[in-house]
Amino acid sequence: MLDAARCVVVRDLLVAWRRRSDVATALLFFVIVASLFPLGIGAEPNLLRAIAPGVIWVAALLSSMLSLSRLFSADHADGTLEQMLLGAAPLGVIAAAKAFAHWLVSGLPLALIAPLIALQYDLPSSLYGVLALSLLLGTPVLSLLGAIGAALTLGLRGGGVLLSLLVLPLYVPVLIMGAGSLEMAAAGMGGQGQLLLLGAMLVVAAAFAPWAISAALRISSE
Amino acid sequence: MKWFWYASPQTFFPLAGTIARWCGAAAGVLAAIGLYIGFFVAPTDAQQGEAYRIIFIHVPASWMSMFIYVVMAGWAALGLAFNTRLSGMMAQALAPTGALFTFVALWTGSLWGRPTWGTWWVWGDARLMSELILLFLYFGFMALQAAIDDPRRADRASALLAIVGVVNIPIIYYSVQWFNTLHQGASVSFTRAPSMAATMFAGMIVMAFAFWMYSIAVALVRVRCIIRERG
Numbered sequence: 001m002l003d004a005a006r007c008v009v010v011r012d013l014l015v016a017w018r019r020r021s022d023v024a025t026a027l028l029f030f031v032i033v034a035s036l037f038p039l040g041i042g043a044e045p046n047l048l049r050a051i052a053p054g055v056i057w058v059a060a061l062l063s064s065m066l067s068l069s070r071l072f073s074a075d076h077a078d079g080t081l082e083q084m085l086l087g088a089a090p091l092g093v094i095a096a097a098k099a100f101a102h103w104l105v106s107g108l109p110l111a112l113i114a115p116l117i118a119l120q121y122d123l124p125s126s127l128y129g130v131l132a133l134s135l136l137l138g139t140p141v142l143s144l145l146g147a148i149g150a151a152l153t154l155g156l157r158g159g160g161v162l163l164s165l166l167v168l169p170l171y172v173p174v175l176i177m178g179a180g181s182l183e184m185a186a187a188g189m190g191g192q193g194q195l196l197l198l199g200a201m202l203v204v205a206a207a208f209a210p211w212a213i214s215a216a217l218r219i220s221s222e
Numbered sequence: 223m224k225w226f227w228y229a230s231p232q233t234f235f236p237l238a239g240t241i242a243r244w245c246g247a248a249a250g251v252l253a254a255i256g257l258y259i260g261f262f263v264a265p266t267d268a269q270q271g272e273a274y275r276i277i278f279i280h281v282p283a284s285w286m287s288m289f290i291y292v293v294m295a296g297w298a299a300l301g302l303a304f305n306t307r308l309s310g311m312m313a314q315a316l317a318p319t320g321a322l323f324t325f326v327a328l329w330t331g332s333l334w335g336r337p338t339w340g341t342w343w344v345w346g347d348a349r350l351m352s353e354l355i356l357l358f359l360y361f362g363f364m365a366l367q368a369a370i371d372d373p374r375r376a377d378r379a380s381a382l383l384a385i386v387g388v389v390n391i392p393i394i395y396y397s398v399q400w401f402n403t404l405h406q407g408a409s410v411s412f413t414r415a416p417s418m419a420a421t422m423f424a425g426m427i428v429m430a431f432a433f434w435m436y437s438i439a440v441a442l443v444r445v446r447c448i449i450r451e452r453g
Contacts (some may be wrong), residue, residue, distance in 0.1 A: 076269050115329050116343075148382075148386055151368070152366060152379045152382065152383060153366070156369045156370060157369065158369060159369075162365055162366065165358070165361060165362045166362040166365075166366060166383060168358070168359040168387070169355045169359050169362065169387075169394075170387075170390050172355055172394055172397065172398070173390075173393050173394055173397035175396060176397045176398065176400065176401045177400075180400065180401065194400075197397075201393070208389075212382065212385075212386055215382055216379065217381050219375060219378040219379050219382060220375070220379065222375070
């Protein structure tokens with residue numbers, strides 16, 4: 001069981017490494033979106049400092065969603081997915097492994113690069129830790145929830161736009177808690193409450209989302 | 223009891239027509255009574271004047287908007303569990319009515335907010351925000367249903383989405399409420415609990431039943447169309 005999970009993760013990472021530009025695109029998208037806000041809103045430092053948590057989190061949300069449509073589509077096209085459905089390894093484990101690989105490729109780099117954006121927005125350096133931690137806890141939830149949407153929209157026309165309509169409303173709690181943790185920490189009250197709630201969401205999503213993803217995969221490929 | 227007798231679209235089709243007619247008539251009568259109570263019997267509110275009377279549309283509509291989503295998810299779960307064709311059709315038929323009530327609740331809420339709070343829209347209110355997200359969830363459900371050509375796959379996929387949505391609604395609600403307490407700027411408190419006059423309450427309940435009957439009638443008419451469409 002764990003062999004199957006490790007196998008899927010290693011394979012997905014290898015595929016991602018062979019197509020490095022895809023990974024870089026999502027990361028660049030995050031940086032560009034975050035850089036567009038000051039151009040649209042103005043360079044007033046206090047305003048930028050106030051909106052930075054929300055901007056970074058919304059950009060992370062969009063960037064993580066951007067790569068979702070590729071999560072199962074290649075496997076679906078070349079028949080790998082059918083082999084996974086037929087194989088002996090439980091589908092939920094494979095689904096969780098795919099979501100984990102997606103997070104390693106799309107969520108983890110965001111958490112690493114976000115302090116750089118925070119620097120541009122002139123956030124106090126004491127917040128970098130909270131920012132990275134909130135992204136580390138929040139982006140796996142995005143990958144898990146998004147994988148449900150990706151599995152449901154597998155092989156549909158206009159899948160990408162539809163995917164965003166399905167997934168974005170479900171992302172709202174993560175956005176509120178993620179940006180909220182930063183705002184609380186910035187206000188000097190510590191963001192532990194929100195970080196703990198993000199952790200709770202991660203636990204719940206990790207427990208139930210793989211089941212929903214595998215049900216969706218079975219529906220989409222019958 | 224033959225629970226599954228009416229699970230077949232053929233046997234359900236005439237029954238749906240009969241129920242829809244009765245419920246439609248009941249909806250008309252109840253709405254007339256409810257609106258009469260609302261406009262002529264219920265007293266004018268001491269603080270809000272006549273503007274409060276939109277409550278007779280607003281509150282039943284928002285009740286229905288949430289309740290229909292739960293019913294829809296219930297049908298969806300039934301459809302996944304028993305693999306009955308009719309359940310998916312019922313879920314599909316309920317979605318537009320639910321979305322309509324959600325929209326009506328938002329719209330009347332904003333009409334009510336203008337004279338009483340002085341603004342059309344407040345980002346800080348948990349109920350407003352969750353109602354808006356509920357509308358997006360309805361749209362997602364309908365969009366997924368419409369994007370899949372095979373009706374059986376469409377039913378099953380949107381059923382799963384509805385179940386994921388219904389699990390998420392409480393989480394969304396509480397996180398939005400948290401967001402609300404975080405941004406302490408909310409200038410208006412919506413959690414006032416007025417001692418409501420009995421006639422006001424009666425009008426609201428009658429209107430809620432009218433909306434129930436309307437929803438049942440419209441959903442059944444729509445399910446008849448879906449049965450015909452799918453042959």
